[in-house]
Amino acid sequence: MATFLTFDHVSKRFGQESVLQDVSFTLEQGQIYGIVGRNGSGKTVIFKLIAGLLRPDKGEIFCQGQPISRTNAFLPWAGILIESPCFLPHYSGLKNLQVLNSLSPHPVPKARLQEVMTQLGLDPKSRKAVRSYSLGMKQKLGIAQAIMHHPSLLILDEPMNGLDESSVAQVRTLLQGYKEKGTTIFLSSHNPEDIHALCDGLFTVKAGQVTVQKVVTPMADVVAP
Numbered sequence: 001m002a003t004f005l006t007f008d009h010v011s012k013r014f015g016q017e018s019v020l021q022d023v024s025f026t027l028e029q030g031q032i033y034g035i036v037g038r039n040g041s042g043k044t045v046i047f048k049l050i051a052g053l054l055r056p057d058k059g060e061i062f063c064q065g066q067p068i069s070r071t072n073a074f075l076p077w078a079g080i081l082i083e084s085p086c087f088l089p090h091y092s093g094l095k096n097l098q099v100l101n102s103l104s105p106h107p108v109p110k111a112r113l114q115e116v117m118t119q120l121g122l123d124p125k126s127r128k129a130v131r132s133y134s135l136g137m138k139q140k141l142g143i144a145q146a147i148m149h150h151p152s153l154l155i156l157d158e159p160m161n162g163l164d165e166s167s168v169a170q171v172r173t174l175l176q177g178y179k180e181k182g183t184t185i186f187l188s189s190h191n192p193e194d195i196h197a198l199c200d201g202l203f204t205v206k207a208g209q210v211t212v213q214k215v216v217t218p219m220a221d222v223v224a225p
């Protein structure tokens with residue numbers, strides 16, 4: 001397995017609050033990693049540092065050996081769902097994906113946008129405006145925008161938020177499929193079942209430190225309930 005992403009002695013503080021202190025870890029390509037920790041422990045800060053939305057005060061983040069924390073060059077290769085997805089409320093789901101796709105340096109065909117919506121149980125032909133979407137539908141559209149460009153790295157902050165049981169099973173299967181294609185996936189979840197069903201490795205964030213542990217995945221948990 002090749003190393004895909006490296007945190008190398010990364011520190012981040014906001015004013016007096018030291019959120020990450022000299023944090024180092026690696027992600028291997030084609031694996032699914034979970035990150036857990038109490039509210040406010042620093043999970044989203046880690047995701048934002050990878051996505052280039054925040055910069056480390058100290059240390060460096062490497063993707064396939066290249067430093068990425070002071071360049072935006074990495075972003076086109078990452079699919080990102082952090083916090084609540086922001087959509088144009090008067091447009092349909094498909095139209096929203098088309099707008100985002102048009103801003104990408106690597107746009108995909110419309111058929112791909114329709115495909116990801118269908119994979120997530122959203123009707124690409126529906127004219128329903130996103131402002132009328134339920135919480136779960138918005139979340140699915142957020143996952144759709146994260147995966148539509150075939151990312152090498154998928155960063156998903158609480159991807160199962162608002163999803164019903166069968167949708168959770170659908171998303172788990174989808175993520176396993178991306179893993180099999182070589183996508184590295186880094187997700188946070190407050191639900192231990194998601195972690196056990198999906199993750200090859202688990203990070204815990206506590207008091208500015210990140211510790212790693214291997215997750216043993218019982219196959220029974222991977223099967224859709």
Ligand SMILES: Nc1ncnc2c1ncn2[C@@H]1O[C@H](COP(=O)(O)OP(=O)(O)OP(=O)(O)O)[C@@H](O)[C@H]1O
Nearest residue numbers: 014017019037038039040041042043044045046205
């Ligand atoms: N832009 C910012 N300015 C100041 N403080 C920030 C900023 N972003 C995050 N923080 C602080 O950093 C800490 C970690 O926040 P973070 O959002 O990473 O938590 P989290 O682990 O994702 O929590 P949750 O489980 O609630 O989503 C919190 O104390 C938060 O207030």
